[in-house]
Amino acid sequence: MEEKNSLLNTKVRSDHRLKKDKQFSYIFRKGKRKSTENFTLYYIESKFNNYKIGFSISKKQGKATVRNKLKRRLKEIVRKEKLPLNFYNYVLYAREGASKLDFKNLSMQIKKLFEKFYKEENKI
RNA sequence: UCAGUUAUGCAGACAAUCGCAUCGCAAGAUGAGGAAAGUCCGAGCAUCCAGAGAACAUGGUGCAGGCUAACGGCCUGUGGGGGCGACCCUAAGGAAAGUGCAACAGAAAUAAACCGCCAAAACUUUGGUAAGGAUGGAAAGGUGGUGUAAGAGACCACCGGAAAACUAGAGAUAGUUUUUGCUCUGUAAACCCCACCUGAUGCAAGGCUGAAGGGCAAAUGUGCGUUCUCUCACGCCCUUUUAGACCGCUUGAUUUUGCAGGCAACUGCAAAACUAGAUAGAUGAUUGUCAAAUACAGAACUCGGCUUACAGCAUAACUGACUUG
RNA sequence: AGAGAUGUAGCUCAGCCGGUUAGAGCACCACCCUGAUAAGGUGGGGGUCGGUGGUUCGAGUCCACUCAUCUCUA
Numbered sequence: 001m002e003e004k005n006s007l008l009n010t011k012v013r014s015d016h017r018l019k020k021d022k023q024f025s026y027i028f029r030k031g032k033r034k035s036t037e038n039f040t041l042y043y044i045e046s047k048f049n050n051y052k053i054g055f056s057i058s059k060k061q062g063k064a065t066v067r068n069k070l071k072r073r074l075k076e077i078v079r080k081e082k083l084p085l086n087f088y089n090y091v092l093y094a095r096e097g098a099s100k101l102d103f104k105n106l107s108m109q110i111k112k113l114f115e116k117f118y119k120e121e122n123k124i
Numbered sequence: 125u126c127a128g129u130u131a132u133g134c135a136g137a138c139a140a141u142c143g144c145a146u147c148g149c150a151a152g153a154u155g156a157g158g159a160a161a162g163u164c165c166g167a168g169c170a171u172c173c174a175g176a177g178a179a180c181a182u183g184g185u186g187c188a189g190g191c192u193a194a195c196g197g198c199c200u201g202u203g204g205g206g207g208c209g210a211c212c213c214u215a216a217g218g219a220a221a222g223u224g225c226a227a228c229a230g231a232a233a234u235a236a237a238c239c240g241c242c243a244a245a246a247c248u249u250u251g252g253u254a255a256g257g258a259u260g261g262a263a264a265g266g267u268g269g270u271g272u273a274a275g276a277g278a279c280c281a282c283c284g285g286a287a288a289a290c291u292a293g294a295g296a297u298a299g300u301u302u303u304u305g306c307u308c309u310g311u312a313a314a315c316c317c318c319a320c321c322u323g324a325u326g327c328a329a330g331g332c333u334g335a336a337g338g339g340c341a342a343a344u345g346u347g348c349g350u351u352c353u354c355u356c357a358c359g360c361c362c363u364u365u366u367a368g369a370c371c372g373c374u375u376g377a378u379u380u381u382g383c384a385g386g387c388a389a390c391u392g393c394a395a396a397a398c399u400a401g402a403u404a405g406a407u408g409a410u411u412g413u414c415a416a417a418u419a420c421a422g423a424a425c426u427c428g429g430c431u432u433a434c435a436g437c438a439u440a441a442c443u444g445a446c447u448u449g
Numbered sequence: 450a451g452a453g454a455u456g457u458a459g460c461u462c463a464g465c466c467g468g469u470u471a472g473a474g475c476a477c478c479a480c481c482c483u484g485a486u487a488a489g490g491u492g493g494g495g496g497u498c499g500g501u502g503g504u505u506c507g508a509g510u511c512c513a514c515u516c517a518u519c520u521c522u523a
Contacts, residue, residue: 017404018404019403019404019405020404021404024404054404055404056404063161063421063422064161064421064422065420065421065422066421067422068405068407068422069408069422071404072144072406072407072408072409073408073409075143075144075408076142076143076408076409077409079142079143079144080142080143080409103408103409103410162514162515163451163452164513164514215503215504215512215513224466225466225467225468226467226468226505226506226507227467227468227469227506227507228468228469260506261505261506261507262506310505310506311504311505311506313503313504313505313511313512313513314466314467314511315466325452326451326452327450327451328450328451328452328522328523329451368523424450425450431513431514431515432514432515
């Protein structure tokens with residue numbers, strides 16, 4: 001078992017994803033919030049020199065194809081623009097209407113959202 | 125040319141850059157659908173310690189023959205209905221085994237007399253009658269004649285029904301002939317009868333792994349809806365909690381091509397191929413070319429169907445009408 | 450992913466085994482009562498029974514398909 005685990009660690013996938021249900025609910029309960037028209041960003045400080053981000057899209061947004069597409073686009077934006085700072089964990093919650101936006105508008109909104117977050121954190 | 129019927133196919137492709145999942149030492153290779161959907165059926169697989177038979181219960185299916193691992197599916201036919209036609213639709217056993225139900229209307233609803241018609245007495249009664257009226261979804265086979273006081277399958281012709289025989293067919297059925305004047309409405313997607321099938325739970329099944337606690341134990345007990353019969357088995361079982369790693373997890377009633385059989389569904393043989401396996405759950409972004417790339421939509425144990433959603437097209441065969449030759 | 454339940458008036462529910470007019474309470478509107486309001490009384494409006502098709506003479510009820518909402522199973 002230990003050998004296998006060490007092998008997995010050597011691969012080092014650049015995995016910045018939140019995965020466990022507990023982490024999600026923790027951030028929803030205790031984290032701070034920033035929001036724009038169609039998105040809300042929940043965030044909380046962490047101890048590690050790393051960041052993790054999760055995406056939350058409710059079933060009301062649409063069927064499986066719609067939700068998957070939105071999630072993929074959000075991932076792409078976050079990856080390309082390198083928005084999140086280390087020492088934080090995030091959950092990005094998509095509200096109604098988010099799935100109707102095209103890629104350009106999405107990236108605009110996400111950038112704005114993170115700018116709000118930077119301002120807030122610099123003040124402290 | 126217009127209108128239509130049936131069947132089949134595609135479900136973006138190619139190139140460049142960045143990025144994701146699996147496999148691989150690496151280079152690299154591969155990477156959602158025709159419905160992946162609804163979960164409506166049928167199986168595999170797993171557990172309920174095992175298996176066989178009979179009866180009952182529960183639920184289902186319902187024209188015939190075939191195909192299939194199996195089916196409530198498919199194919200070829202039969203009966204019925206629709207369309208000028210190509211063709212399409214069809215839960216289509218039994219109402220003469222029994223029970224229930226049929227509101228309102230109407231004189232009467234499974235049984236006869238309200239109006240009418242006719243006769244007699246007589247000025248309102250008695251008897252005959254099921255042609256006509258009116259009600260209804262349904263009113264005593266239909267049309268025409270003979271007949272009669274008026275009428276009536278009372279009798280006759282044709283149509284329809286029922287029964288029997290013969291012929292054709294594997295069968296559902298069809299055809300022909302004969303007999304019978306033929307009372308006996310509808311509903312079984314009401315109970316039911318008949319024939320056939322049918323254990324339950326679903327991969328969150330289940331296995332494996334860490335910790336704690338509890339219970340029972342050799343029989344007169346327990347063992348897949350109930351009862352019975354026979355064979356057989358029996359020492360471990362249960363609960364809570366942590367973790368969610370690993371196995372199950374993808375080579376299979378598989379796919380493609382060719383040949384052969386069959387009207388067809390489908391089957392047999394040969395060769396080649398391996399084609400997602402995630403676990404917050406992998407396919408996106410930008411640019412170029414094509415007339416355009418846009419519809420419905422995302423695998424979650426796996427297959428065979430059914431049903432529903434669907435942009436833009438392409439191809440083939442056939443039908444009807446019109447025009448020209 | 451799997452298993453199940455429910456859709457009837459603005460809201461909360463009845464409506465049994467098909468039968469003709471789909472009811473009840475709250476809410477709404479008008480009138481009565483009061484100097485006025487509430488309470489009370491009388492009367493009234495509002496439903497294609499989630500949708501589509503079928504069975505039947507007739508469907509909220511039976512059957513098939515479909516849509517929406519909710520619950521349970523790590």
